[in-house]
Amino acid sequence: AQKVTQAQTEISVVEKEDVTLDCVYETRDTTYYLFWYKQPPSGELVFLIRRNSFDEQNEISGRYSWNFQKSTSSFNFTITASQVVDSAVYFCALSEATETSGSRLTFGEGTQLTVNP
Amino acid sequence: GAVVSQHPSRVICKSGTSVKIECRSLDFQATTMFWYRQFPKKSLMLMATSNEGSKATYEQGVEKDKFLINHASLTLSTLTVTSAHPEDSSFYICSARHLSGNTIYFGEGSWLTVV
Numbered sequence: 001a002q003k004v005t006q007a008q009t010e011i012s013v014v015e016k017e018d019v020t021l022d023c024v025y026e027t028r029d030t031t032y033y034l035f036w037y038k039q040p041p042s043g044e045l046v047f048l049i050r051r052n053s054f055d056e057q058n059e060i061s062g063r064y065s066w067n068f069q070k071s072t073s074s075f076n077f078t079i080t081a082s083q084v085v086d087s088a089v090y091f092c093a094l095s096e097a098t099e100t101s102g103s104r105l106t107f108g109e110g111t112q113l114t115v116n117p
Numbered sequence: 118g119a120v121v122s123q124h125p126s127r128v129i130c131k132s133g134t135s136v137k138i139e140c141r142s143l144d145f146q147a148t149t150m151f152w153y154r155q156f157p158k159k160s161l162m163l164m165a166t167s168n169e170g171s172k173a174t175y176e177q178g179v180e181k182d183k184f185l186i187n188h189a190s191l192t193l194s195t196l197t198v199t200s201a202h203p204e205d206s207s208f209y210i211c212s213a214r215h216l217s218g219n220t221i222y223f224g225e226g227s228w229l230t231v232v
Contacts, residue, residue: 037223045161045223049121091160095221104151105212105221107161 023092123224141196147213
């Protein structure tokens with residue numbers, strides 16, 4: 001069975017601080033995908049990143065960066081110089097990568113990030 | 118712009134009635150769509166996998182007779198909540214898997230309130 005754990009339920013920072021959101025996952029699959037989504041108060045899910053289990057390179061996109069460590073089954077997300085607009089719930093998710101599975105997503109519980117001015 | 122559209126975005130219905138939520142992939146074909154449910158301040162829970170032209174596959178604990186899913190075309194899946202009760206009030210969100218690969222697009226979600 002797959003499981004995604006986001007131990008941080010809520011995080012509150014002051015604008016311009018860096019913040020890291022933790023994600024730990026469990027899966028028996030050797031091939032899988034990891035995702036991060038942002039959910040603002042309006043409810044829609046905003047796709048941030050997808051990472052293949054074979055690609056352990058860290059990725060940076062503007063103020064966002066992701067640290068994938070297969071050895072510790074972690075896929076952490078860092079926001080540098082946070083802004084008020086970053087306030088949202090962030091979900092880490094895991095997907096099998098087999099055709100038959102259809103890429104069903106298992107979500108973590110989410111981390112509510114509040115960036116205060 | 119959105120590539121997966123849900124309608125309605127918000128709906129209020131009376132207990133005992135049925136309500137239908139549509140999920141459309143706007144500019145791509147999706148043989149597989151997924152329906153999730155999200156309670157306030159909670160995670161998204163997969164309800165069912167909707168396959169075009171065949172029966173949906175429901176997750177354990179989800180009543181298939183209560184949550185009817187129809188995937189009649191490559192661009193449309195519908196979720197019908199039958200005989201709705203206040204405890205069915207929730208945020209329902211769909212996703213669609215692009216035929217070309219493993220890209221998954223989410224709809225904007227639908228808020229259902231049963232009174």
